[in-house]
Amino acid sequence: MSDNILEVRDACVTFEKRNSVVHAVDHISLTMRRGAMLGLVGESGSGKSTLARAIVGLQPLDSGEVVIDGMDQHARARLKGHARAEVVQMVFQDPYSSLNPRMSVGEAIGEVLDTYEHLSHDERRESVAELLRLVHLGPEVAPKMPNQLSGGMRQRIAVAKCLAVRPKLIVADEITSALDVSVQAVVLNLIKSLHRELGLSMLFISHNLAAVRYICDDIAVMHHGRIVEIGSAEQIVTAPKDPYTRSLVGAIPSLEDAGRDVLLDPALAGGAAAAGAASVAGAAAGNTGDRATAVAAGER
Template sequence: MSGPLLEARNVVKEFPGPRQGFLGMSRATVHAVNDVSFTLDRGETLGVVGESGCGKSTLGRVIMRLLPATAGQVLLDGQDSAALERADSRAFRRRVQMVFQDPYASLNPRMTVGEILAEPFLVHQGMKRSASTARVAELLSIVGLSPEHASRYPHEFSGGQRQRVGIARALAVEPDLIVLDEPVSALDVSIQAGVVNLLRKLQGERGMAYFFIAHDLSVVRHISERVAVMYLGRMVEIGTRDRIYREARHPYTRALMSAVPIPDPTLERQRQRIILEGDVPSPIDPPSGCHFRTRCWRATEICANEVPPMTGDAKHAFACHHPVETPVQLGESPVPA
């Protein structure tokens, strides 16, 4: 089949916010995801970065249909995922799976690991516990655990091991796409690399696509073919990994990159940080025009009046009226090229 595996078209997600006004009769709106479009090819990894509250997790849940989109469409193989999910929810879930951020909260403490991993087989193939034992054992060894672990409860495992169980659960239905919601950010740094490498290995073997949400730029660089940067509900820049890490154009992307320390004391001392002023504005009342303008050192009048459109091609696009023209300097990039 041609065309991308996943395509988001102008996706908007709004939540009812806190009550306000006289006797709380009116309600504010939280603009969590604001007009986001992107594509994701089969077997590809799209890394999504941005600080907390920028809407990247919400976007992941909209793709998963755990949350309905307020407006816009998510297409899976060219078909509207909302319609797919409504028509046959289970068939949709066989194609799209998710790994959650918190390995301590995402496994039911009252079920053994074996029961947790047998559930997809029961739900999707009607397999009884006894029939799926071999499949569960296979899943456990795929993610680097041993089949004897099936009888254990989640609280007996370390964070990294639990996250492997979470990955195994997502693999059970052999999906085309896995949404990974900050799968390593809750883990010790020493364990992170192991899990990231496992994810890469699995992708090499099984060819599924990853929608990889993270806030750690080094992890994203390690695993992604393409990278998208989000700020306050909008996607501000998207492109291939090398274009983003070497030639980022959006001031926010540049600021984000300059904040990552370099594992080399000499370079680290030379690192020039771009310090942003102020806090992220509230998603209840985002600034007019470009959302980043209140903290941007390049902002002018046009930034307040007009929302910058996404410009560029499939390899690199950004939404900025005053993009940075110079390539990323050594010391500005998180990992020396």
């Protein structure tokens, strides 16, 4: 078994725009270790989401290949059912789009379980409760409908559905960008805890360098369809080499601005983690308002 869960080899994706060709993914190569958290950061339009869709097979490559767990895109296409689904799963920016508004939380998660396991009614209920526990929600959330949940809770349900497949690689595309700042801390701390508990392999995509640095081991910086720099999270933030990376770091507000960049300072991150954990605990106790819970815990 290879140490790498993901290998992108000279991948290219182009789009025609009027009378020109846009190189959304321009000869990109990168590797990701098994069990690692790799951040992919860049401004809007840099090609991050196109690369993400190419990795999971939603966007065909013009050239190059994507190898996941030793299988290229052609080998993965020959797999069927759960064998194919468990290779890679994607969590999208808008969690509501991945939830059926007519299905309860328990039914939505149970539907995923039913695709690859033959469970009794009691076993199904227990499995749903365990998946909710993993995303720091209580079993009382199972009968609720998506429109009864906050955005942060819906995103955690989307993560639970992803975990139900037991994927070898998870691609998370801007999963915190549509959330309130205080709720972002809840979701980020959830991802950190899941990584510790389950040893997840995750490609975490965001334009928020502070958030990426907080949860990722390594960071790749993307600009105009190319990877311009890759290194450890600490090196990227404290000693960036590429001019574009330096501009991203320089654009982060100062700590005095009381913004989300509190995650950039390891000494302060502990406080953010504690507040996030407290807000998660409040949500698990049945509070469906992530914002109110986070504020009560001190995240403002």
